[in-house]
Amino acid sequence: MSLPVIAAVVTAFSALVLYLWSRRKSSTDPPILKGWVPWLGCAVEFGKAPLWFIQKAKCKLGPLFTIYVTGKRLTFVTEQEDFKHFFQSPNVDFQQAVQQPVKNTASVKEESFFQYHTKIHDTVKGRLAPSKLGLISQQLSKGFLEQLNKSERSGQSIDLNDFIRNVMYAAVLNHLFGKGVMPTDTKEGLRELTVNFVEYDDEFEYGSQLPELFLKQWAKSKHWLLNLFRNIVKKLDTEQRSSGEDETLLQTLIASVDRPHAPNYGLLLMWASLANAIPISFWTVAFILSEEGCLEKAKKEIKEALGSPGSLPSDAEIPEETLLKMPYIKQCIMEAIRLRSPGVITRKVVKPIPIRNYIIPAGDHIMLSPYWAHRNTQFFPDPERFYPERWDKADLEKNVFLEGFVAFGGGRYQCPGRWFALMEIHIFIALLLHKFDMKLVSNVPNLSPLHLVGTQQPVGKCLVDYKMY
């Protein structure tokens, strides 16, 4: 045998031994779905419809199981009694789980991420804290009204998702990043921004795992957005910084991170602030419109709180107290969030962690699916039904949610934008249904099972006819 052939045989044999070694199962490991292709594992089947795959694996393997995908062990906890390990154990780590995805999606270098992540989290949390919402609600309601008044007065068979994106992207970005900062003023500017953001968001999950090389269109949008933020940071640098309450969240963020990465963190903040809240607004409106009784109840409540349909002046401000007069709308929002929660959230296991009769080894990614947790019949009977009244049992005025609800994650790095999110969606839906008479002319679309990061997008259009009052 020639030397190159011997070398090839030895290499192949070593690779096989290494592969088999990596697939060994210790008696304390949870049951595993490994697939048959080295390294890829179950990637192909998993990638076709990851949301459904998780549930199939649970039925096959039980409440605690591991899936082997692209060299990673993803270990799922699926029962409420095990969630405390995910949220509270000192043996799991949020930052180590998300650092690589953050690097891939926003080109943030590892050193910068570990140095600034906690500071950024606390900055967002502080700026969007419940004590700040009074002022925010007044400013945001003006922003939403401005955008709603710019919309066409009527339209037929238009896509509800597009309509909501147009209004909300502009108003929310103007509020968080400053008016005139993002290109939201002209139709063309907003359209270009929306196209690039939607592309970036749609493939975000793949972008977080794969090299840009495989995702040409996604990479183009990512760099378009990064470039936009580079120009914004440059421009803000030349202007005098506003102070106190006038300072935007973007200005505060830029001032708290290293200069070279300021645009990258700006992009991540944009994604975090739009990727879940806007689709949830869409689903909430779609569900309300699809149920006659629900729409009537919502309209009645809005009329009592804001006056006859369309009667609000265009510069009206909605104070927080007025939102308290519309508790049913909030129940509808909570119910839509329950039904369309993020597919998974994740932590890295840094020290072995005993759960049930197993030990989850260090290096595993421990996963929790809010989407499936919200279909646990013990906490949510008839789970697929849109039933806002189930939230009668919660205390939503004090933001005390139902047991088993985990849409915003938990622990040290729980979603810092959750109070802002609930409020912005509340204001938006109240104003939308106050100003517009909307009617569904198609079914509510199905959800896409493709994405796990963040909330689900609809498959296809959701058509509505509408008329301004």
Ligand code: HEM
């Ligand atoms: C209904 C809307 C929203 C949902 C369902 C949601 C859900 C989540 C979840 C599940 C996480 C991960 C938490 C964990 O792993 O424990 C998260 C993180 C985050 N969210 Fe939200 N979110 C929403 C809206 C928002 C909004 C409007 C903002 C900002 C304005 C925001 C800012 C963030 C940020 C910055 C993080 C990352 C935190 C970190 O890295 O420490 N979110 N969100």
